[in-house]
Amino acid sequence: AQSVTQLGSHVSVSEGALVLLRCNYSSSVPPYLFWYVQYPNQGLQLLLKYTSAATLVKGINGFEAEFKKSETSFHLTKPSAHMSDAAEYFCAVSESGSEKLVFGKGTKLTVNP
């Protein structure tokens, strides 16, 4: 069965600092991987996705993620945090041929001025 582990339920960074949110996945077949962001009282917004093309994926709002098969990881990064990045971030995996997403528990990002 597929699973996703997000290390750190809470991450705090200073404005302008590097953002690194960790995600490890488990899948028996080549996966599709996603990062979503959720602002308070809102649904999920897709940041970026990996679908077996380039291993370094660029998304919206300056975020990017690198797929590392040997480490089964798909960590999310942003060089310089902005106050507006404060939100909860979810990593998700799906198998080819399935719409079903399996989500990690989420990481709440706080950005300090």
Place this chain on the structure above:
Amino acid sequence: KAGVTQTPRYLIKTRGQQVTLSCSPISGHRSVSWYQQTPGQGLQFLFEYFSETQRNKGNFPGRFSGRQFSNSRSEMNVSTLELGDSALYLCASSLAGQAYEQYFGPGTRLTVT
């Protein structure tokens, strides 16, 4: 293009009652998925519909059901509500086949008292 819409946004029900939630996908999207989000269990997949047929189902009791209409709009129903059904219910739509990029609605916040 309008996003995914969900109605109602907020709902308060009493234990034992039933409830129906509605989801209108993005125009042209034929796949609709439902997720339950709770603080304890996180985001969990309920089911997915494509062309009025349920293609995938998560591990939820039979009290949770859904359907999809010919215009791709979807409804989910929960019968005999329990306190533990209090959650944010999220609907997502996709073109299905487009690398499974799913677009989420704002959710329906269900409170069971």
